[in-house]
Amino acid sequence: xxxxxxxxxxxxxxxxxxxxxxxxxxxxxxxxxxxxxxxxxxxxxxxxxxxxxxxxxxxxxxxxxxxxxxxxxxxxxxxxxxxxxxxxxxxxxxxxxxxxxxxxxxxxxxxxxxxxxxxxxxxxxxxxxxxxxxxxxxxxxxxxxxxxxxxxxxxxxxxxxxxxxxxxxxxxxxxxxxxxxxxxxxxxxxxxxxxxxxxxxxxxxxxxxxxxxxxxxxxxxxxxxxxxxxxxxxxxxxxxxxxxxxxxxxxxxxxxxxxxxxxxxxxxxxxxxxxxxxxxxxxxxxxxxxxxxxxxxxxxxxxxxxxxxxxxxxxxxxxxxxxxxxxxxxxxxxxxxxxxxxxxxxxxxxxxxxxxxxxxxxxxxxxxxxxxxxxxxxxxxxxxxxxxxxxxxxxxxxxxxxxxxxxxxxxxxxxxxxxxxxxxxxxxxxxxxxxxxxxxxxxxxxxxxxxxxxxxxxxxxxxxxxxxxxxxxxxxxxxxxxxxxxxxxxxxxxxxxxxxxxxxxxxxxxxxxxxxxxxxxxxxxxxxxxxxxxxxxxxxxxxxxxxxxxxxxxxxxxxxxxxxxxxxxxxxxxxxxxxxxxxxxxxxxxxxxxxxxxxxxxxxxxxxxxxxxxx
Numbered sequence: 001x002x003x004x005x006x007x008x009x010x011x012x013x014x015x016x017x018x019x020x021x022x023x024x025x026x027x028x029x030x031x032x033x034x035x036x037x038x039x040x041x042x043x044x045x046x047x048x049x050x051x052x053x054x055x056x057x058x059x060x061x062x063x064x065x066x067x068x069x070x071x072x073x074x075x076x077x078x079x080x081x082x083x084x085x086x087x088x089x090x091x092x093x094x095x096x097x098x099x100x101x102x103x104x105x106x107x108x109x110x111x112x113x114x115x116x117x118x119x120x121x122x123x124x125x126x127x128x129x130x131x132x133x134x135x136x137x138x139x140x141x142x143x144x145x146x147x148x149x150x151x152x153x154x155x156x157x158x159x160x161x162x163x164x165x166x167x168x169x170x171x172x173x174x175x176x177x178x179x180x181x182x183x184x185x186x187x188x189x190x191x192x193x194x195x196x197x198x199x200x201x202x203x204x205x206x207x208x209x210x211x212x213x214x215x216x217x218x219x220x221x222x223x224x225x226x227x228x229x230x231x232x233x234x235x236x237x238x239x240x241x242x243x244x245x246x247x248x249x250x251x252x253x254x255x256x257x258x259x260x261x262x263x264x265x266x267x268x269x270x271x272x273x274x275x276x277x278x279x280x281x282x283x284x285x286x287x288x289x290x291x292x293x294x295x296x297x298x299x300x301x302x303x304x305x306x307x308x309x310x311x312x313x314x315x316x317x318x319x320x321x322x323x324x325x326x327x328x329x330x331x332x333x334x335x336x337x338x339x340x341x342x343x344x345x346x347x348x349x350x351x352x353x354x355x356x357x358x359x360x361x362x363x364x365x366x367x368x369x370x371x372x373x374x375x376x377x378x379x380x381x382x383x384x385x386x387x388x389x390x391x392x393x394x395x396x397x398x399x400x401x402x403x404x405x406x407x408x409x410x411x412x413x414x415x416x417x418x419x420x421x422x423x424x425x426x427x428x429x430x431x432x433x434x435x436x437x438x439x440x441x442x443x444x445x446x447x448x449x450x451x452x453x454x455x456x457x458x459x460x461x462x463x464x465x466x467x468x469x470x471x472x473x474x475x476x477x478x479x480x481x482x483x484x485x486x487x488x489x490x491x492x493x494x495x496x497x498x499x500x501x502x503x504x505x506x507x508x509x510x511x512x513x514x515x516x517x518x519x520x521x522x523x524x525x526x527x528x529x530x531x532x533x534x535x536x537x538x539x540x541x542x543x544x545x546x547x548x549x550x551x552x553x554x555x556x557x558x559x560x561x562x563x564x565x566x567x568x569x570x571x572x573x574x575x576x577x578x579x580x581x582x583x584x585x586x587x588x589x590x591x592x593x594x595x596x597x598x599x600x601x602x603x604x605x606x607x608x609x610x611x612x613x614x615x
Contacts, residue, residue, distance in 0.1 A: 033117040033130070036100065037195055039108035039504045040547050045252070054105055054591040055256030055600050061242070063603020064262040065584070067285040068278065074269045074451065074480040075235040078216035082159050082201065084488065084522045086216035087481050089238045090265050094258075095223030096201030099129050099148065099181070101253040104591035107503035110195055111253045114143060114202055114224070115181070125187060127194050131179040135247050137204050137224045145175035150205040152183070152197055158214040161522045162511045163200075169193045169507070190542040192506030201225075226258035239264045256587075259602035269480075271454055281581060285597065288577040290454050291356040298579060307611055310579045317593050318370035319572040320500035322363060324448070326566060327492055329518070329528040332444060335427040336394075339565040341420035342494075343404050345465040346568050350411040355457050360571035364403045366499060366561050369574050372554035374401040374562070381552035385540055386559070389533045394563045402562045404569050411461055412468065420469055429470075436470030445472045449492040451483035488522040496570070497526045503593065504550065509538045513561065527566035534560055583608040 035047045051057045069090050078086030081093065100110040100118075112118070115129035135143045156167040169189030174182045183197055203213075207222040220229035226248065227240035240263040248254045266283045268274035275293055278286045279300050288294045302308040326333050326342065333339060348362050365373035377399055378386060386397060396402060407413040429436045429444055436444040446466070448459055459475050466473040478486070486492055499512055510517060515530040517523035537557040544550035576595055585604040590596050 033119045035117060036103075036109055036111040037118065037198070038106070038110075039191060039195075040550075043109050043111075044106050045103065045109075045111065049111075049252050051252050051255040052103055052105065052591070054587055054589045054596060056585070056587045056602070057256040059256050059259045059585065059587075059600075059602040060605075061244075061259050061602070062261050063583075063605070063608070064264060065260040065285065065598045065601070065603070066264040066266060066283040067598070068271075068274050068283055068287075069265045069267045070287070073267070075267055076238070077234060077481065078218065079220055079229060080213075080215070080217055082155060082163065083214050083216070084160050085214070087484055089232070091240070091263075092221075093201060093225070094227040094240050094263065095221060095225050095229060096203070097135070097143075097224040097226075097248060098199045098201060100195070100198040102199060103253075104594035104596065107593065108195075110198060113248060113251065113253050114148075115198070118198075123187075125185050125189075127183045127185075127198075128176070129181040129183070129198070131181065132247075133179070135224070137207075137222055138228050138243060139222060141204070141206065143202060143224055144178050144205075145181045146178075147205050148181045148202055149173040149175055150208075151203040152200060154203070154208070154213050155200055161520050162524065165511050165514075165517060165520065165523070166193065166196050166507050170197055173197075188543075190507035190510075191544075192502075192504070192508065192542075196507065226254065227263060230262065235267060237264060237266050257599045259600075260598060261603075263598060271452065278579070284583065285578070285580040287595075288579060291359040292457070294577050295357040295359070302581070303579075305614070307582055307614060308579055309582050310577070313576040313578060313590060313595065315574050315576055315595075318372065318501055318503065319363070319368040319574060320498060321366040321368060321567070322496070322498040322570040322572060323567040324494045324570070325497045325526040326494055326568070327490060327526065327528055328566065329490055330493065332438070333493075336563075336565040337423040338427040338429060341423040341427075341469065342466070343565065343568045344416045344420040344423070345469060346404075346462050347407045347409070347411050347413060347416075347465065348404065348569075348571065349407045349409040351458055351461065352571065353409060354411075355461075356571070360573050362404065362406075363569040363572050364562075365401070366558050367501065367505075367554055368572055370503070371551050372501075372505070372558070374555040374558040376400065378556065378559065379552060381549070382556045382559070385537065385553060385556040389536070389560075392533050393560055397559045397563050401559050402565070412465060417465065417468060424469060431470050434470060435472065443472060444470070445474075447474055447476050447493045449476050449478065449483065449486060449495040451478055451480045453477065455496060487526065490521075490526070490528065494568075495526065497524075499524065504547075505554065506542050509541055509557075513538055513557075529561070529564065529566055531560070531564065534564075581611060583611050 036043045073090045076087050076089040078088045079092060081088040097114050099115040101113040103109045103111060114131055114135050116132045117130045119128045131145060137143060152173040155163050169186040170183060170193060171186055172184040176182055185193055202224050204222045218234060226246050227242055230239035230241035232238040242258060242261045275297060277283060298310055326339050328334060352358055352360050367373040405416060407416055424436060428438055463473045487495060512524045513529050513534050515535055517525040518528045518530040537560060541553040541557060544553050583604060585602045587600050
């Protein structure tokens with residue numbers, strides 16, 4: 001059972017929300033009850049399937065799994081993971097169940113969890129979810145249709161702004177008795193809205209009758225999922241305790257998962273310091289994001305004697321777009337020519353070789369590593385989408401898509417720097433007393449905002465190249481809480497963002513690229529993209545009737561976004577680097593579109609005993 005992670009939906013680099021409704025042609029089956037939903041075709045698992053193929057249904061329960069809190073999560077000050085305020089603890093979704101759960105080996109399918117059946121009306125606007133019998137919150141009170149409608153309504157009204165954007169086409173959440181939930185959607189609603197709603201957490205209406213939902217709090221919430229909040233120390237660690245009589249444990253969408261009695265997350269402000277904690281066995285699992293550490297520091301004794309294992313797991317999801325995002329809300333970044341100059345000043349080839357040990361490929365596309373990225377000249381299907389906008393977009397949109405040029409690897413490619421100078425001058429930024437200034441004589445200064453020191457080595461040579469162009473650039477390292485506050489207020493010049501989209505992207509694209517999201521505090525639209533053409537193409541993606549149409553619409557959108565020069569593209573790798581103390585069991589098959597850790601792993605008592613004997 002894949003959970004809708006707050007990181008996926010609400011935090012930098014997440015948007016991997018499963019997309020949803022069956023195509024319009026599927027409406028011939030209207031009102032027939034079904035056990036799941038898929039975007040563009042039949043479900044891979046039939047009704048009454050026993051479990052997902054990528055789990056071990058007989059996995060033993062018990063033991064503890066201790067891991068380093070993921071990238072971008074250096075602290076927490078709230079246990080409310082669904083609002084804008086505060087810095088929430090990671091993976092609070094574990095505490096909650098949802099109507100349906102995603103299958104991690106299908107591109108866009110969900111299957112029944114709290115709801116065992118769903119029926120879709122003939123016009124595709126109403127979804128009737130039937131709740132299972134015997135489902136309950138952790139205090140033993142039953143989950144009712146009223147709890148579900150309360151949850152969706154309050155999340156839309158008072159939840160994180162991105163949830164509000166994604167639920168804007170959900171017109172009503174209604175009850176029809178104690179066990180039936182009816183969700184009604186706008187006629188032109190996005191394809192993924194019903195599925196998004198079906199994977200949101202079910203909250204207790206009674207619990208929040210005496211509490212304000214939209215406030216940060218360190219009070220553990222009343223949940224209905226496989227875990228409840230256990231011990232924690234604010235900003236240092238958090239434990240989730242398995243609910244041993246959880247009603248969902250043996251359901252097909254959850255069987256063989258959530259096997260550890262305790263899931264513990266340890267928080268470190270510095271990932272280099274955290275590495276030392278891993279070598280000392282303070283925690284037991286780590287996904288590595290820093291090539292320098294992966295290449296040079298995994299040579300300690302426990303690696304050499306086999307007590308710690310390293311693996312490279314394939315990542316078959318779209319890699320998305322990572323890079324330095326340029327805040328175009330600020331007047332100095334208004335001209336795309338000067339933004340392109342910034343891209344030319346970054347020497348990826350030198351950085352990859354000298355800082356990242358040649359571990360990465362260059363990112364070109366917002367849909368990198370997928371069939372949705374633009375390649376070559378536009379196809380006939382893409383041209384049909386782009387032609388109505390001719391004259392409103394750069395001519396390059398109708399040719400080869402823009403890619404950052406390859407440097408000579410010297411660190412200061414004179415050819416690219418000369419081109420950057422030409423672009424800056426054409427954009428009105430000239431040299432005076434060695435400084436790049438505008439027509440008013442104001443110097444071009446830039447601040448790079450970040451909160452993790454691991455990016456400092458990548459910034460240093462880039463800042464040096466900007467100085468050669470007459471640009472004064474400086475680094476601003478702030479505390480994680482301050483960083484989050486500033487990016488939510490769009491109070492930055494340039495910062496790092498990673499955008500990751502689902503295999504079937506839909507309404508989530510609005511939170512990244514729409515004019516509305518550019519004005520919405522806390523949205524993922526870091527660059528402030530507000531372009532009517534982009535808005536129109538996002539809607540064409542959302543309305544695509546099939547996979548071929550989706551790929552064409554995404555490629556057309558990709559061309560226009562890349563022509564806007566909103567970012568300095570970074571790098572990607574289609575794999576996960578993981579290391580762990582050898583005390584776990586794992587299924588033979590990894591889920592195609594997820595890491596599967598720790599959801600599908602389990603504690604192996606024999607391995608753990610041998611590890612203890614070896615010291």
